Amino acid sequence: MPDSIDRSIEITRRRFLAGSAMAGFAAFLAACGTQGSGTAAPTGTSGTPATAPPSTAPVATKGVEATYSPELNWANWCCYLDVDPNDDKKWKTLEDFKAAHGTTVNYQEVIDENEGFVASISNQITAHQDPGWDIIVVTDWMVARLVRLDWVEQLSLNNMPNYVANVRDVYKQQTFDANMDHHAPWQTGMTGIGYDPTKTGELKSLKSMFEVNPKWKGKTEFLTEMRDAIGLTMLAAGLDPTKPTRADCDTAVTMMLKARSDGIVRDVKGNAYTEDLTSGDAVLCMAWSGDVVGLAADAPNVKFLFPDEGVMFWTDNAVIPKGAVHKGTAELMIDWCYVPEHAAQIEAGISYVTPVKGVQELYAASTDAATKALATDPLRFPPAELAPKLIQFGILTEEDEKYFNEQFAKVIGVS
Amino acid sequence: MGATTLERTSPQRRPDVGVVARARRFVDRYLLFTYTGLAIIYLLLPIAIIILFSFNNPAGRRNFVWTEFSLDAWLDPLGIPGIGSAVTLSLIIAVVSTLVATVLGTLMAIALVRYEFRGSRLTNALIFLPMATPEIVMGASLLTLFVSLGNPPFFPLSLFTILIAHILFNISYVVVTVRARLAGFPRHLEEAAMDLGANEWATFWKVTFPLILPGIIAAALLAFSLSIDDFVITNFTSGRTQTFPMFIYAQARVGVPVQVYVIGSIIFLVAVISVGLTTLAGRRQAGKDFEPVRKM
């Protein structure tokens, strides 16, 4: 089966797919008697202020200082860029960029976890050498750490007019980069619960993960991603993950350890939980929404639950590591992706929640029926009503992060 | 092993006859072969699954539920961006690092076994240590080394740094394996050769080398399998290059594509079939495989 078609339809990316849960949200909302997501106002979830989004796509204006170098090195996660439908060995956006500006982008999907990847370039950065990559994509808590360590370049926003104009306002609320000049959001995702209702029955609350119930005893899994696991546990305990304290951490860790000793938990792992959900070895897991949608074909019984308490919501961001050789071109590349037309093309190819304004309008205004349908796709454009249930884990200080990681190590079993 | 022993009895014992003896002989003769067959099946079980699933056409992206038979992946094994270069790179690295490590390691093994010299204890420890070092520590410390040597670095992260790392961890395995063959090597054979007029060089190549060759080849096989599947150390020392294991791990986040199964199957089948063919060819010409002419 040609991969390109798969990628455009399937929503498989593990961490970034806010909208994938929206199908569940729609059902959730319908059950609560509210309107489904499709009729949400076209401005989408960001709750943008009254200024209308640009109706025509602005063309990328050439920055004052930047020139286009002949090559650019970009490291990313798997499946984050639109594959060329005619040649599945190429990415369309990169081909277009090359045609327009002559830069060959060496794009490699080498990132499979934040820490491991950053560890492989940290030496170079601290030694003030070329880190090897001009653009890397890391999750927001890693961005916070990199900004704190001064391991990322400051963006010359003069070179990135499209970024400045079109980044959605909701992303400006984060605290780790107030001026939005060290990172550019790439895609957004959510963490909730993946489960098999045919085996567990219909569930509603995160508290189920901590209940001893023969239907799922010994068949649940936690995530090794600390912020997701602790965040969801805090939600189950009625705490607020946007302001995490050490006491909250202790409460959450104690809850998870008790779930382990009660025999509820099968394992604590990364996204290999999808294998267990598929085979039926696990029936109730902390899950990334994109993964669960991607399992639809392989494991049709498995569903994503948007619990009453809410879901963890976070973003992967493009940053330029310190010492990158082609900083200027990197900024221009990012800026290119913030042009609504280009973002729309990327979005159609990978179907995540885009941080770019104006994409939904482009889809709605399209004459092609398939593209038009994308505008009302709840997976790509989550409705505004759900915003309060999308909870972002608060940014931790260095000492707190260390404490949280140390405590969470007990849950994983390495302490 | 047991059968003939039971047959040959000491003078005090009566020879075993009858059904019991025949049953014993049957068991002893076939037991080993049955066991070997079972062991090989055990070893190949995952490979059978890999080959089977390379013909799968999964509904989604994850390839662990059998859906339907399809040759699509086999017709387009390099159809994913980056997979071709990753595989080529891994093969090149494996071959080169195996060659170099085998040479270096064999020389060291010979030195350690044949000669007594000061510092042999320390050298021994130095050989065991790389095997004992956690991969992540070895990878990270190598990276630190490469980065710290000069600015711009004397060893820029590339194919060469990966090679350096692979040769490094392979040397230990080669030394230990070749030593297993060398230990107990009867020196008198070499002395006989030299008495007959051969110099050290000729003695080595005509007497010693053929006899330890199986050990060298076994060491090379182990080194090759270590290199072609290494992930952690390669991850740290690769810079911008991507090897096949790195490719697989990155793809595993969303599901390993069927093409990876195809390439895995191809590697296995190529290795086995080529050896199978040489075995057949050897049978025809009744020449030697890598078995020495005379056992020590």
Add this chain to the structure above:
Amino acid sequence: MLSRRRNLIPYLLLAPGLLWLLVFFAWPLVQVFVASFWSGSVERGYSFSFSNWVNYPNAIGPVLPQVGRSLLYSGVATVLTLLIAYPLAYTIAMRGGRAKNLLLFLIVAPFFTSFLLRTLSWKILLSDHGIVFGPLKDVGLLPEDFRVLATPMAVVAGITYNFLPFMTLPIYVALEKVDFRLVEAARDLYAGPWRRQGTLVGAIVGGGLVAGLSFAFGWSPAIPTVLAALVGAVIGRFLISEAFVRVTFPLSLPGVFAGSLLTFIPAMGDYVNAEFLGNPDSRMLGNVIQNRFLTQNDFPEASALSFILMGGILIIVLIYTRVLGTDQLTQSRV
């Protein structure tokens, strides 16, 4: 003149390999050792001090269970691998004939494919209600909540499987050089199976192994140990000949030594099997080091743990070498 040249030869032979190890391994290792005496953090900077020796007990203190598991799982896996590999290597060496090379390749070639693929295949096979266990559970031979994956059993099985070629090949190369005429002569002299000693040794090995396994996996030890002791006794009594014990096995000892080193040493630092096949109650020291290094960025602690691991392994290897008798294993007969 000749003797002086002779004295140089070992050093010449060693030089290239040793140089490589010194430059690319020993030197970075010194840095790691220094790092184990650091205090501080990535952001605040690190400072070296000998008073930071407390890093070592602080690092190992909370993770003694994981250390114990590394020892137990690696030890058990090494013994299992030896028991599985030895008859295999024996058959190929003694009875393999022309097919020897092919059989050896069949043993090694599976390990040219990705570890991830192999582990995924095992997960497919050993899934709780999959191809193997599904029918057994449906028929009622196994309880519904029985599982192999996400247990220590799976971790040990994974280690055993993945190190099998590393045990088989060294034993093979050592066995293959055994002169069969020696064995035949021994048979003429010693005629007969191992009898009494065989029964005893077999029972001890079988029982001991299964007792260790029960301890590791939390089975109730009584019945399995007795059964294993019986099986071991039978094998020792009837299937192993004295000729084997007195001639073949000692000659193959260098291979056994090499194979067990190549299995035990890397297994001690292994983390992938525990990560993919285990559960939080079966993590090993390797997982701890991984976590300290990558997730917690605690380089001093990770470095200290690594040195404790390496030091422990060296000590164990030293003891093992002494027990088996050094000269026979590592020197050639003069």
